Structures are given as structure tokens and as C-alpha cells.
Amino acid sequence: MGKYKLRCITCGKIYESSEVEYTCPKCGNRMGTLEVIYDYENIKIYREEFSKYENIWQFEKILPIEKGSYRTPLHVGGTPLYNTPSLAEELGIKELVIKYDGTNPTASYKDRASAIAITKAYEKGYDTIYCASTGNAASSLAGLSAPTKLKTFIFLPASAPIAKISQLFIYGAKVIPIDGSYDEAFDISMKIGEEKGWYCRNSAINPYLLEGKKTGALEIAIQNNWNIPDYLLVSVGDGTVISSFYKGFYDLYQLGLIDRIPKIIGVQAKGASAVKRVFDKGEPFLPDDIETNTIADSISVGKPRDVIKACKYVKASGGYFISVSDEEILSAIYELSLKTGIFGEPAGATSYAGLKKIAKKLGKEAKVAIVITGNGLKDIKAIEKFVKLRKIKPDLKAVREVIEEYEN
Amino acid sequence: MGKYKLRCITCGKIYESSEVEYTCPKCGNRMGTLEVIYDYENIKIYREEFSKYENIWQFEKILPIEKGSYRTPLHVGGTPLYNTPSLAEELGIKELVIKYDGTNPTASYKDRASAIAITKAYEKGYDTIYCASTGNAASSLAGLSAPTKLKTFIFLPASAPIAKISQLFIYGAKVIPIDGSYDEAFDISMKIGEEKGWYCRNSAINPYLLEGKKTGALEIAIQNNWNIPDYLLVSVGDGTVISSFYKGFYDLYQLGLIDRIPKIIGVQAKGASAVKRVFDKGEPFLPDDIETNTIADSISVGKPRDVIKACKYVKASGGYFISVSDEEILSAIYELSLKTGIFGEPAGATSYAGLKKIAKKLGKEAKVAIVITGNGLKDIKAIEKFVKLRKIKPDLKAVREVIEEYEN
Structure with missing residues (x-):
């Protein structure tokens, strides 16, 4: 076998990675998510080759990516x-x-997934990538695709925290803030992505x-x-x-x-x-x-x-x-x-x-x-x-009083 | 000499670290900030002993800290x-x-300084530490002291960004938000800190x-x-x-x-x-x-x-x-x-x-x-x-229109 194959979580059918893009055609998107299985017996790998704070590319031998394809230069993984x-x-x-x-x-955490998604988009020759997200997958995809040539479309609930939304704009993503739930954003993104032929970085759908x-x-x-x-x-x-x-x-x-x-x-x-x-x-x-x-x-x-x-x-x-x-x-x-x-x-x-x-x-x-x-x-x-902000006048007496409160 | 001495940036007088706590008594807080100088000739140190993403404690040989004293367990440094x-x-x-x-x-960046300040506070036997800050030194000191037994007082302008202020409260610091500038917060903190006998983590004053x-x-x-x-x-x-x-x-x-x-x-x-x-x-x-x-x-x-x-x-x-x-x-x-x-x-x-x-x-x-x-x-x-948030109805037609705009 090649480095890895894809197996349907429901029917167990095994596919070559070239045969199928996202999910098992027989079982569909919901039941037919795929597992990546490796030729474990033929992988030579030792505990000693890993270090504690290196980025995720140190695991290349057991990642579903090709030699020499695009790797994000951002330091993903190696977190404490x-x-x-x-x-x-x-x-x-x-x-x-x-x-x-x-x-x-x-x-x-989502940076770990986005890193692989971007590598796969390059390997497969896409020029646009998209995802639906509650917020983190979105900011992650936007950030990691920023330094690439990929166009990035993000579907997310407009109610996502402002910090996550701000990240999208500062990274230059094309943002579709849906006035609805994550689940609605997800379904819409799938339809649009399919229509447009963009690469899908949606949870579960993309097996990588x-x-x-x-x-x-x-x-x-x-x-x-x-x-x-x-x-x-x-x-x-x-x-x-x-x-x-x-x-x-x-x-x-x-x-x-x-x-x-x-x-x-x-x-x-x-x-x-x-x-x-x-x-x-x-x-x-x-x-x-x-x-x-x-x-x-x-x-x-x-x-x-x-x-x-x-x-x-x-x-x-x-x-x-x-x-x-x-x-x-x-x-x-x-x-x-x-x-x-x-x-x-x-x-x-x-x-x-x-x-x-x-x-x-x-x-x-x-x-x-x-x-x-x-x-x-x-x-x-x-x-x-938890944030109890009260302004204190910039004079010693006022400050001493507050400190006394803290000390008692 | 010991591991290091302190030297006044203005008059050049050299002090043992036990002789002086913060600045040169002769030249005062503003002109008399101190440099830490090591016995360079007697430090055995090699390029090979360092690794890329280890925390700052790998530099212990050229840090002004004692063997075996407190080290923050948080991963400070080793940033990309x-x-x-x-x-x-x-x-x-x-x-x-x-x-x-x-x-x-x-x-x-301020975590690098706070880590040392906390170690020194322990070495010197203080039970309270304080700083004045525009925001980052504050959240840093609050975060790194959170898992310690030190009490932490923070003086900062109440106008600091809300994220930095929120960090202070979530880390349990005792916050003094001054209705004024950083410079005012600094001067007040120095007076209070001296009155109270707390350990000072103020920029420039603390040589470490x-x-x-x-x-x-x-x-x-x-x-x-x-x-x-x-x-x-x-x-x-x-x-x-x-x-x-x-x-x-x-x-x-x-x-x-x-x-x-x-x-x-x-x-x-x-x-x-x-x-x-x-x-x-x-x-x-x-x-x-x-x-x-x-x-x-x-x-x-x-x-x-x-x-x-x-x-x-x-x-x-x-x-x-x-x-x-x-x-x-x-x-x-x-x-x-x-x-x-x-x-x-x-x-x-x-x-x-x-x-x-x-x-x-x-x-x-x-x-x-x-x-x-x-x-x-x-x-x-x-x-x-840069954040141009406009809500889009969760229907395909509305979304297609926005995508068209992005594409043209």
C-alpha cells in the first residue's frame, strides 16, 4: 500500500486517497466520515526522533502529506x-x-488542523479554501492561509466573539458572517463550497x-x-x-x-x-x-x-x-x-x-x-x-484606601 | 567575585548584590539604574548547550538567580x-x-522579566510584589504570580485595553486602576511600594x-x-x-x-x-x-x-x-x-x-x-x-451575492 488509505467509519470500505476527496460516497457526509489508516508495520519510527517543543512537522512520517509539499512556516504545535x-x-x-x-x-488547537488542510489544498491544486466555524477554526484558517496564495472564505455565526472575528479581518480572509447558528453556517458553506469547487476545511468532512x-x-x-x-x-x-x-x-x-x-x-x-x-x-x-x-x-x-x-x-x-x-x-x-x-x-x-x-x-x-x-x-x-474595574483618582490618599480594603 | 555584581549606569560604581536593592543610592532612581555584570571569564558556556524552544531557564548560567530558588513552571520564552x-x-x-x-x-515579552522578578522576590523573602504598567507587565506579573503564594498589587491606567485588564482579574491580582496616565500610576506605585515594603517589579528600578x-x-x-x-x-x-x-x-x-x-x-x-x-x-x-x-x-x-x-x-x-x-x-x-x-x-x-x-x-x-x-x-x-462586520441572512441567495462581491 501507499503511505496511507482512507476507511469509512461506518461501512469499513477502504479507499485509495486518490479515489475519494472527503467522505464515503456510499454512506454520505454524516455517517461516512473517513479514517486515515497507515501501513503501520512498514513505518520505521523511534521515540528518540521527537523533541518536546518542535512544531507538528516533526511527525511527518505519520501525517497524510507528501514529501516536499507546502508546510506552513508558522510554529504550529510544540505547545506546553x-x-x-x-x-x-x-x-x-x-x-x-x-x-x-x-x-x-x-x-x-485548530491551527493543527488548518496546517494540514492548507498543505492538502496545495497538493490537490486548489486556489481557494473555505470553512464553517464557531470561530477558532475560522481564525486559524485565516491566519495560516494569510501568507499563502490561497483565497480563503470563512462562514461563521456573526455572534462569534469579537476577537475571533477581528482575527479574520486582520488576516485578510473573505468573511461571511451568518445571522444564525454555526450549524446553519456549516450547511450553507457546504452548498456554496460544492458549487464553487473550493477546498473544504470543514470538521469531519475533510478526513485530514x-x-x-x-x-x-x-x-x-x-x-x-x-x-x-x-x-x-x-x-x-x-x-x-x-x-x-x-x-x-x-x-x-x-x-x-x-x-x-x-x-x-x-x-x-x-x-x-x-x-x-x-x-x-x-x-x-x-x-x-x-x-x-x-x-x-x-x-x-x-x-x-x-x-x-x-x-x-x-x-x-x-x-x-x-x-x-x-x-x-x-x-x-x-x-x-x-x-x-x-x-x-x-x-x-x-x-x-x-x-x-x-x-x-x-x-x-x-x-x-x-x-x-x-x-x-x-x-x-x-x-x-470577574472584571470589577473602578477608576481610582491619581492621589495617594485614594489609593491607600483601596489598598486597605484589599488587605482586610 | 560572586556570580554577578551591580554597576551604576551613570557613576559606574560597582555594588555587591547584597548591598543595594534597586538603584544606585548616590545617583537616584532616574540616573542611577543598575547593570548586572557577570564574571564573564569564569563562566563556562557553549553554543551546543542551548536548544531552540526551551524556556528561559536554559540560560540560568547567565541569569542573576540562585541555584534551586523558585522558577515559574509556565513556559516563558522559547518563542518562535x-x-x-x-x-x-x-x-x-x-x-x-x-x-x-x-x-x-x-x-x-514582559513574561521574561516577570519570571525573574518572581524568582528574586522569593530569594529575598518578600510576600508581596507590585508593579506599575501600561498593561503588559501587569498582566504578566499577575499571570506568573497566580500559581505562587505572593500577593500581587498592580497599578495601571484604567484606560488600558480591556483584554489586559481582564487578565489581571482572572489571575486574581489586586488591581489599582488609576484614572490617569501610566506615568502617574508609576509614581504612585513607587510611593506606596516603599511605604509598604513590597518587592518592586517596576521597569528600570529593578535591575533584574x-x-x-x-x-x-x-x-x-x-x-x-x-x-x-x-x-x-x-x-x-x-x-x-x-x-x-x-x-x-x-x-x-x-x-x-x-x-x-x-x-x-x-x-x-x-x-x-x-x-x-x-x-x-x-x-x-x-x-x-x-x-x-x-x-x-x-x-x-x-x-x-x-x-x-x-x-x-x-x-x-x-x-x-x-x-x-x-x-x-x-x-x-x-x-x-x-x-x-x-x-x-x-x-x-x-x-x-x-x-x-x-x-x-x-x-x-x-x-x-x-x-x-x-x-x-x-x-x-x-x-x-479593519473589522467590517455585516450580518448576512442564512440563505443561499444572500450568501451568493456577497461572494460575488468578494470575487469582483
Whole structure:
């Protein structure tokens, strides 16, 4: 076989990568998302060849890209992994490591997927790329395509946080702010993209995105010195990021580099827990869409596009889904910043909210990883209730009074 | 001698680090800022011991800190250096490398200084630390002290960008938002800090901050494979960051690791070019304060605290100061994002605005480095003129019309 093939998540049919662009023609866009499978036995790969903070291109051997094709020069990946022993102790677990992806070029996890999408667009000879997004995939695609010759169209809900929208304009993307939900923006983008023949960077539809995202799992293994956590918690919207964590560990396992895969636990916002609902109903997993209502805009998804894969992978790992309220998410942002200096956006801190909820159940011996998928600076409005700005006159007496208040 | 001593920038008197806390008692806070000087001949250090993306603690041998004292676990430094050949060509210079510090833990260059300040506060046994700041030093100190036991007081102009202010509250700092300028906040903070006996993380006053900041220069040397640029452009407010770049290269030169120091060119906002004015008047350099007016809040400084050092160091390097208008700064943010995918805040992109202005003068053979000191996400309001948000109805016809506009 070549370097890799594509396999339908539902019917299992295997395709050459030249045979199919996005999803399984037989099973369709929703049921027929594709997996990238490698010729694991013939890949020579060693733990020693990786370094902790290199960008994602160090994983080229297990990425679905051609030798010598375009690589973004921006430093995607190689983000920090923080070991936080005192927080672990407080939570009553053995170890807690926190993967923080807020330091990617456009400040979210999505850069890992956009990097691959742009490489594939070049390989396939497209001149235009597009995506629908709650905000982060959008700013990511806009930022990474900025220095390229690709034209970039972005479909997103006009209600996305202003920081994410501002990124699109400053990177020069062609922006279509839809007066509606992410789910509506997604459906419209698919129709337009097909009409126009543009390259699609849409979650789940494009099978290569998940391969970019899986590099977060690879980095956790490397940065934690191949000490694999028992549990990994990650927030869930469309279901691609969580699937990618399973896939990253699965690849390492298939390659003989690790001997087990963590139990993957998906954390959804209570007001947008469509994937959890499908998972809890049990097999066969069938999409079942909902209306959403949550402050965690990045995971405010009612019609999750990667629900089948997410449910199958989480089940295979021995994990499950939980949900947390917006209140719990807000507290999680604050507490995490306060205790670790790591400032996550709402969807970013959702995994920590989930951990707080189930730490006791995981138990004293549990080694846990959580993923903070986006920088808190991307959604300042979400935390405005914590910001108590009152102006103080520039004189010593007024200032001394305020300090006294703080000290008492 | 011990690992290092302190030397007054004006009278040249040398102190043991135990003799003096902040500035030269003879020359005072403004004229008597101190330099940290090492016993260069007895430091064994080799190019090979450094790696590209490690945090600043890899430079411990040439940092003024004790073995085994507190180190922030947050990943400070190891930020990317981007080589941008096509932009260099467009500007008519030979090479352009861009140091991007927007990926530090709190998204600005200031984390490098705060990391050292916190270590020193622990070493010296303080329980409270404070600073005055235009915004970035504030959010940096708040973020890096969050996971420590230190109490943190922050004095800043209440007009600072909301993202920076929000960071303070989410990190749990005790915030004193002054209804006035940075310069007023600074003077008040100094009086209160002295009254209270808190540890001072104020630019120029604390001699160790610059040592943290110099790590940016060390990383440029390492990441550019010891190919030292001819010129380095950096934005200037108080004058500490620019001084730190000279000092970093100076240390490497003294240690025999490089054979020349770049010419350092300071770029100020036209509405806040106090350091340039002092430099242009010539020696002896004497502080000469002004009123400020610029959108680049981080460098909106009328009473620069490190003006003496900045002028002396820039002169020693063979460099000089230039200034750019707010219009030029805004265009620079946009152009840099568009052409490289690097999104800087106003003060961050000021160095690029400066380069655009003098690239021709630097000439075809010039190898240039610029420093982008902060993430654009820290000041979204500054770029609002580029954000043209109009909501589009979620129907295909409306969307097709907008796409047609974009395509024509």
C-alpha cells in the first residue's frame, strides 16, 4: 500500500486517497466520515526522533502529506504541557498534566488542523479554501492561509466573539458572517463550497483535519516522557478534537511506541451535549441533533459532524461523556487561571470543569491529562463578571484606601 | 567575585548584590539604574548547550538567580523566530527574521522579566510584589504570580485595553486602576511600594528585569543558528526592552559566543518619543519628559524610566532612534498579519512600521531582526477600523451575492 488509505467509519470500505476527496460516497457526509489508516508495520519510527517543543512537522512520517509539499512556516504545535502536582493533590488524583494550546499561532488547537488542510489544498491544486466555524477554526484558517496564495472564505455565526472575528479581518480572509447558528453556517458553506469547487476545511468532512489534530496526543506522550495518562479529558463540540486524541494514541500504540491508550472522556456544555446524548443511547450510534444554548461558543454545536467517530473512538478507549453547566465552565476558567496561570477560553476550560466534577470518581491513583484548547484572550466578554474595574483618582490618599480594603 | 555584581549606569560604581536593592543610592532612581555584570571569564558556556524552544531557564548560567530558588513552571520564552524571505525581498533587504513573543504565557515579552522578578522576590523573602504598567507587565506579573503564594498589587491606567485588564482579574491580582496616565500610576506605585515594603517589579528600578528580557536576544542568536543580524529594530516605551536586547548580545559577545553586536534601532510612536528626543540631543543623556498621545498603549510613556541606559546602549551598538505615526503603526499591524500570519498588538507591530520606513536606507545587504513584543489579541479595539462586520441572512441567495462581491 501507499503511505496511507482512507476507511469509512461506518461501512469499513477502504479507499485509495486518490479515489475519494472527503467522505464515503456510499454512506454520505454524516455517517461516512473517513479514517486515515497507515501501513503501520512498514513505518520505521523511534521515540528518540521527537523533541518536546518542535512544531507538528516533526511527525511527518505519520501525517497524510507528501514529501516536499507546502508546510506552513508558522510554529504550529510544540505547545506546553504543564505538570501541576499541587492541583492534582487538591483534586485527590495522582497526577495532572495540562496541555495548553493557547500558544499556537492563532491561539487555539485548530491551527493543527488548518496546517494540514492548507498543505492538502496545495497538493490537490486548489486556489481557494473555505470553512464553517464557531470561530477558532475560522481564525486559524485565516491566519495560516494569510501568507499563502490561497483565497480563503470563512462562514461563521456573526455572534462569534469579537476577537475571533477581528482575527479574520486582520488576516485578510473573505468573511461571511451568518445571522444564525454555526450549524446553519456549516450547511450553507457546504452548498456554496460544492458549487464553487473550493477546498473544504470543514470538521469531519475533510478526513485530514483530524490527522493534524492528533499531534496534540503525540505531544502529550513525548512531553510527559512516554508516561501515558490513565484518563484524558477534552471538551467536545463537533467531535473531531476528541476523536483526534484517540487516533493519536492509537497510532502510537499501533507503532509500538506506547502500550496502552488512555480512557478518553468527552466534556460537553450542558446546553450543547448532542454527542453525549448519542453516546448514552448506545449502539448503533446515530446522529440526533439538538438546539444549543451555552456560553462556550467553540463547542456550541447542535448538529455535530463527527459524532459517529467520536462515539466509536470513545467507546473503544473505555471512556464516556459528561456534561457541565455554563456556571461550572466560568468557575473553571477562573480557578484554573488563579491556580496555574493558565487562562483558557470557555470551551478551553471546559475539560477542567469536567475533571472537577469526576476527580473523586477517577480516584487517588488516577493519572489524568486535560486539554485547554484555546486562549482566554479569544473571548474576554465571557469573563466580564470577574472584571470589577473602578477608576481610582491619581492621589495617594485614594489609593491607600483601596489598598486597605484589599488587605482586610 | 560572586556570580554577578551591580554597576551604576551613570557613576559606574560597582555594588555587591547584597548591598543595594534597586538603584544606585548616590545617583537616584532616574540616573542611577543598575547593570548586572557577570564574571564573564569564569563562566563556562557553549553554543551546543542551548536548544531552540526551551524556556528561559536554559540560560540560568547567565541569569542573576540562585541555584534551586523558585522558577515559574509556565513556559516563558522559547518563542518562535520566523525567517521571512519573501518579505525581505519585498522590502529590498537581504534577510528578515521576526521574533514573535505573542506566544508567551500571558502573550507578551514582559513574561521574561516577570519570571525573574518572581524568582528574586522569593530569594529575598518578600510576600508581596507590585508593579506599575501600561498593561503588559501587569498582566504578566499577575499571570506568573497566580500559581505562587505572593500577593500581587498592580497599578495601571484604567484606560488600558480591556483584554489586559481582564487578565489581571482572572489571575486574581489586586488591581489599582488609576484614572490617569501610566506615568502617574508609576509614581504612585513607587510611593506606596516603599511605604509598604513590597518587592518592586517596576521597569528600570529593578535591575533584574532587564536580565530576564535579554533572553529574547539570546534566543535570536540561537534560533538563527548564530547568524547575527546587522540591525535589530524594537519598539521603545520605558527603554528597558531595547536595553535588554543590547545586553543580551553584549553578554554573548563577552562570553566569546558571537563576534559582533547588531546595531540596535529603537522605534517610538511619534506621540510618545521621549527617548528619541533625549538621544537626539546627544550626550550627556539627561531625562526630558513629555506628554504622550498614541494608540500604542504599551509604549505610551512620557517619563521613560530606562532612558539613560537605552540611550547609552543604543549609542554603543552604533544604532539610533526613529519614530512612526499611529497611522503607520496600524498599517503595519495589518500588513504584517496579512503577509506573515503574525498578528501583533500596536506596540508589537511598531518595529515593523519602523523597518518599512528605513528598509531602503539599511540597504540590499542588510540582515535585519525585528521584535513583535505582544499578541494582537491583547488589543482588539485598536484594529476595529479593519473589522467590517455585516450580518448576512442564512440563505443561499444572500450568501451568493456577497461572494460575488468578494470575487469582483
